[in-house]
Amino acid sequence: MIQLSNVHKTFNTGKPNQVVAINNINLQINAGEFIVIVGANGSGKTTLLNLLAGNILPDSGLISIDDNNVTRLPEYSRSKWIARIFQNPLLGTAADLSIIDNFRLAALRTQNKGLSIGKNDKFKSLVKERIATLNMGLEDKIEQPIGTLSGGQRQALTLLMSVMDTCKILLLDEPTAALDPRSAEQVLRIADDLIRQYQLTAIMVTHNLKDAGKYGSRIIQMGEGEILKDVSGSEKQNLKQNDIYDWFG
């Protein structure tokens, strides 16, 4: 599904604050895997995610998705495979636009945004139906600016938005970092459900080791731009939160 070969990224090359963010990483991600990435600050987790998304381009190496070389492809061209959930709920939605407008754009992630009006009654009822599954009572507020909702509600809607159009890969960058514990749990449960339901390949960066133990089919620990640990299968399922704590010892 996703292949990274000898991918390298250095920031501020040649300056005193030069830092190797990703150090010749090789990584193979299979279809349907739910990978959780943990690691200390500055270990390269987010850079790795950004390299996959395309808003950072690597210095060297090769990135391919579904056997397509996407190494130099800009972010907006990778949207046909990738949907993103940002750490900041404000970034993942357009605050001044209504919920329905946000969903309309999400429904066209892999397509052209043309000169026809696609926001018709049929589309509205589809969105209402989807939003109703969240049980948040938001289905009657679709004309409301999405910025009037709480961070948790916005993050839940962003998750739903990612599957409005065909989606293969879901990137989640600390999706719950800005949320209270209860909303965080709810959002992760929604994410987990959607990943299963739509058989997505998902990559989530998190600082919460409890979540890292609970979710995902594979866990990767990063440090200084390299992959330190890579655990999957039954070994991952048997992994306890304390075991992961010990990695950071």
Add this chain to the structure above:
Amino acid sequence: MDFYLTALLQGLCFAGIAFGIYISMKIFNIPDITTDGSYTLGGVVSGAMLTHNLSGYLILPAVLLAGALAGALTGIIHTKLKINALLAGILVMTALYSVNLTILGRSNLPLLNMPNLFTLITFTTNINQNSLIILTGFVLVFTLLIGYLLKTDFGIAMRATGNSEPMIRALGVNTDRMKITGLALANALTALSGYLIVQLQGFADISMGIGIVIVGLGSVIIAETIINWLRITSVWWSLVLVMAGAVIFQFVLAFTLNIGIDANLLKLVTAVFVLLIVGLPRLTGRQA
């Protein structure tokens, strides 16, 4: 009364600038001041083509295209060369002065007694009233076109570009191209105002655009104050209010002249008026 009718006519002509500023400032969140140049560009292109007796059906597309090119240029400088939008606008505006002078061939070009948009159809023999009918229809058509555009999928993507760039890029939109398109559209509409005013006034002048950006800003700010006040979210109403903003702005200026304030002070009055509209909500808010 004729005095205010003229103000209404001028206001409708300036609706184009108001829409342009609304698109660049409110929708794209880009402070674009190519306006002074692209407005004059619209005027001089119309003037030059009218004096060469070219068909009216050619003049309008030519004006829109010229304005769009000017805006696209600002957009390209801003996005591709990563230059501050204000500076990009100033650069294009400055360069346009020479371009406009070259097209016009002189600093002032009278266009009186020449068949134009306002003599195209005769509804009534009163020239001003006839102009009002034609102008209203004309502005209405453009309002409908912009309103429709903003409702389309493309329009929603446009609005999202000014709102949350990371989001809309992740949703597959080339934001650079979108901004260039947006600025092209905004300045095409600005040029449209130049096209209208030149035909209404009967002359094109190289300095007609000096400080005109304030007319657009003022109109949009008036509209925005009302929009916030009435909590309007509808695209249609927003556009109607922007158009109304342009008219109100001209009425205020007409009123100022009418009560006998020196015409030389008009720009000062304009600036103070805009300051008042911007500042008033803050001042009253503090008291509350």
